[in-house]
Amino acid sequence: MTNRRDVLKLGLAAGGMAATAHGKVEFRQSGLVFPQGFTPSIEAAPSPPIVPFKDPLFRMPVATPEPLSTFNPLPDGRRHQRFYDFPPVDYYKENIVQNRWVYHTEGPYAQGSWHWGWQNDAAGLFHAPGPTYKVRYGEPVLVRRLNNLPPVGDPDARVQFALPSITIHLHNGHTASESDGIPTDFFNSGEFWDHHYANFPAGFDNREIMNTLWYHDHRLDFTAPNVYAGLSGFYLLFDDLDSDNENDPNPDAFRLPSGDYDIPMILHDVQFNQDGQVVFDFFDGGLGPRVEPEEDSDTIYIGSSNFTLFGMLGDRITVNRTISPRLTVEARKYRFRLLNGGPSRLYLLSLRLERADGTVVDNHPGLKFYVLTNDGNMLQEPLEMESFPLWVANRVDVVVDFSAFEPGDKVYLVNRLEMRDDGAGESGRLLDEGDLVMRYDVVPQNPDVGDPSRIPDFLRELPDINMDEVRRERLWVFDYDNGQWTVNGRVMDPNRIDALIEQGSAEVWTIRNSGNSWSHPVHTHFEEFQFLEFNGKPIANDSFLRSRKDIIELGPNEEYKFFGRWRDFFGTHVMHCHNVVHEDHEMMIQWKIVPPGMGD
Amino acid sequence: MTDINDRSQVDTEPVTPDTSVSKAISARRKLLASLPAAIAAATLPALAFGRAGEMDIQQCSEDTLRRVAAARFPDVTVTDHQGQQHRFFADLIQDRVVMINFMSIEAEADYPVTAQVARLVHSFADKIGKELHVFSISYDSTNDTPERLAEFARQFDAPEGWRFLTADADSVVALGLKLYRAEGRPHRKLDADLIHYGNAASGLWATVGSMYQDLDLSRRRIASVMPREVPPSPQLRQAGPRRLNTHGAIYDNAEPGRV
Numbered sequence A: 001m002t003n004r005r006d007v008l009k010l011g012l013a014a015g016g017m018a019a020t021a022h023g024k025v026e027f028r029q030s031g032l033v034f035p036q037g038f039t040p041s042i043e044a045a046p047s048p049p050i051v052p053f054k055d056p057l058f059r060m061p062v063a064t065p066e067p068l069s070t071f072n073p074l075p076d077g078r079r080h081q082r083f084y085d086f087p088p089v090d091y092y093k094e095n096i097v098q099n100r101w102v103y104h105t106e107g108p109y110a111q112g113s114w115h116w117g118w119q120n121d122a123a124g125l126f127h128a129p130g131p132t133y134k135v136r137y138g139e140p141v142l143v144r145r146l147n148n149l150p151p152v153g154d155p156d157a158r159v160q161f162a163l164p165s166i167t168i169h170l171h172n173g174h175t176a177s178e179s180d181g182i183p184t185d186f187f188n189s190g191e192f193w194d195h196h197y198a199n200f201p202a203g204f205d206n207r208e209i210m211n212t213l214w215y216h217d218h219r220l221d222f223t224a225p226n227v228y229a230g231l232s233g234f235y236l237l238f239d240d241l242d243s244d245n246e247n248d249p250n251p252d253a254f255r256l257p258s259g260d261y262d263i264p265m266i267l268h269d270v271q272f273n274q275d276g277q278v279v280f281d282f283f284d285g286g287l288g289p290r291v292e293p294e295e296d297s298d299t300i301y302i303g304s305s306n307f308t309l310f311g312m313l314g315d316r317i318t319v320n321r322t323i324s325p326r327l328t329v330e331a332r333k334y335r336f337r338l339l340n341g342g343p344s345r346l347y348l349l350s351l352r353l354e355r356a357d358g359t360v361v362d363n364h365p366g367l368k369f370y371v372l373t374n375d376g377n378m379l380q381e382p383l384e385m386e387s388f389p390l391w392v393a394n395r396v397d398v399v400v401d402f403s404a405f406e407p408g409d410k411v412y413l414v415n416r417l418e419m420r421d422d423g424a425g426e427s428g429r430l431l432d433e434g435d436l437v438m439r440y441d442v443v444p445q446n447p448d449v450g451d452p453s454r455i456p457d458f459l460r461e462l463p464d465i466n467m468d469e470v471r472r473e474r475l476w477v478f479d480y481d482n483g484q485w486t487v488n489g490r491v492m493d494p495n496r497i498d499a500l501i502e503q504g505s506a507e508v509w510t511i512r513n514s515g516n517s518w519s520h521p522v523h524t525h526f527e528e529f530q531f532l533e534f535n536g537k538p539i540a541n542d543s544f545l546r547s548r549k550d551i552i553e554l555g556p557n558e559e560y561k562f563f564g565r566w567r568d569f570f571g572t573h574v575m576h577c578h579n580v581v582h583e584d585h586e587m588m589i590q591w592k593i594v595p596p597g598m599g600d
Numbered sequence B: 001m002t003d004i005n006d007r008s009q010v011d012t013e014p015v016t017p018d019t020s021v022s023k024a025i026s027a028r029r030k031l032l033a034s035l036p037a038a039i040a041a042a043t044l045p046a047l048a049f050g051r052a053g054e055m056d057i058q059q060c061s062e063d064t065l066r067r068v069a070a071a072r073f074p075d076v077t078v079t080d081h082q083g084q085q086h087r088f089f090a091d092l093i094q095d096r097v098v099m100i101n102f103m104s105i106e107a108e109a110d111y112p113v114t115a116q117v118a119r120l121v122h123s124f125a126d127k128i129g130k131e132l133h134v135f136s137i138s139y140d141s142t143n144d145t146p147e148r149l150a151e152f153a154r155q156f157d158a159p160e161g162w163r164f165l166t167a168d169a170d171s172v173v174a175l176g177l178k179l180y181r182a183e184g185r186p187h188r189k190l191d192a193d194l195i196h197y198g199n200a201a202s203g204l205w206a207t208v209g210s211m212y213q214d215l216d217l218s219r220r221r222i223a224s225v226m227p228r229e230v231p232p233s234p235q236l237r238q239a240g241p242r243r244l245n246t247h248g249a250i251y252d253n254a255e256p257g258r259v
Ligand SMILES: [Cu+2]
Pocket: A485, A519, A520, A521, A577, A578, A579, A582, A583, A587
């Protein structure tokens, strides 16, 4: 067992802080700024107790296409850029509704929590996360999303904190603006939106092929509550190499674990009230906002003492919207696609072994990840890592080989990253024992299947970085000013375009954090980029950061420089902090792809 | 556009939790002496407490924190610009769609937040006081008396339903703490503040930047939390995307001419 308490960031150990006996950082109070010592909901009003590892991991159904004849009106190609270059081969419908979702089968949770999610017909399974898309490069699709959520003020509207006006972003599809799900492209209750996904690699360069993507709400001002309310899911892209077939006879195919052995897992930390209903940090939800005022008290609402502009933390870590689940695994290789769905919590994930006799082992050689992707993009070669960071919206595909363990062993997925109480970033410390996120129960291999999967030595080559293509450089400074989250000293204005980028050009962007206490998982839409420098130094060739990425893990006082291209479509997209509470208040800029010669 | 080598964007002395005490004190002294208006809500408690006389700031701050933590929503007594007293939550907010901002009469000249609120108020016209209630809370407890606030309200032609509120410093800070986590450094170049909007009956809360340019969009953001009825129809309306090369509001992709 590791009992060291590592200080991640030496810079944070500056004056004014003291560590208490239980390892929390205490900040000195000041009467001149709002006191730092507010009690977060996870301490003031913890979620009801649970029986950990009781419930199995939820496996999202795979999305199934529907006949075009069932679409009324028919999709209209004149609404989409390059629709006729990439005519859909499959058409999907998503029916987004409110219903009860069971996070846990004990105590008040068992009755189900009011939730947003997907349900194709009244008799069908209601579920969140949404259906997992399994689609292929070269096969464009169209997704019609129907907003059948109860409108604001409807007596049946039970998810009180979220706005039933939604926009669904495909993160990080190479998708035209009108299908990207940008914040202002929202549709209300009783409305639908058609999203066209062309499913071709950026610049028609096969080195730009992406594999693990996800979709989630992106509504202006309400992204954090709307994603938290249930609107997230996986979109998996396959190609000839990552072919969804561990028995693929193609000699070039990766033959990674596939089918039942390829499992997407989305992490959301959620807070519940005593009725087992989901609460957002500001005010109570689920039950109805009002409770009777106590005698001689001002108590009316339940919620955090702040309107939280910093972050939203929950004390129940859920995987595929199940609290502390278990998964029975055969003693063979599995591909886990780990995604941090937010809203604000950052993770550092590792594995821990508990033998059948209860002995806990932290240093077994099987306790490692073969890391395949960063942000869902194949690395050049798999990396063996004992732990990896998972910031909001990061997708890290890993292989875990359970053949290293005995049947009866229990392997835990552990989070060791401690957050600031206010949710605005890392505290700078590691948790001693960590939170047990979920448990894998090892059983013998299925002799009929065995383990035909492989971990290839080489994955995908990186696209060239050609500095001759760079038309200009830009600097984006992420900061906190006047109580607001800002980029270059400004808050998001949906009518302002902050960068006019010429189609087909490359640019070099510097992303800087001017704050020294908070972290920003910064995300830019549409195309992946490659880091050139971190804090002024080049990225080592064997680094986990040597990858195509769409998230910048911007810690306190840090600075990244990246090379990016903008190809194939025109229109407006966004870059923003993916701590979605920061995004909502209003840490976001808009950039627009324009014809050559019309850039700024 | 920002120059790649421009280091002026880097704040040399950020106020963060570990350094806030001394810097906030010196910042307050400097700014109170020179131009308090320009620092706006960033040092709301400093202003409120600073002008409340000889109170023990540390003690008051801790009391306020305790009170808010216990109260969840501070249902403090406020006085409006017509001299009437209200319980902030029970009388003014509960069950309503509201818009709230913090202001002071003195700050308005340099920092015209209330003028921006006024644009929104007038765009909602006769909905104000019925479907939408507006509260401008002064953080200058000493100077912004109900009489002065009444005169201020007249300057903006404030309709019934837009109330300018004053309260004791402790109560103002309690409201600020609940609605606006304004810990941070004053950044005089930043001409922005937040306007809160919410539906207290349902529990929907959000903010819009006060220096918004697009009145229609800001109005629509606020209207989005108002109760709405969707006519029961099996046929959903297509919100978007609109046809390529057609134009319309950025927030509504329906075909031009459609309602
Ligand atoms: Cu952030």
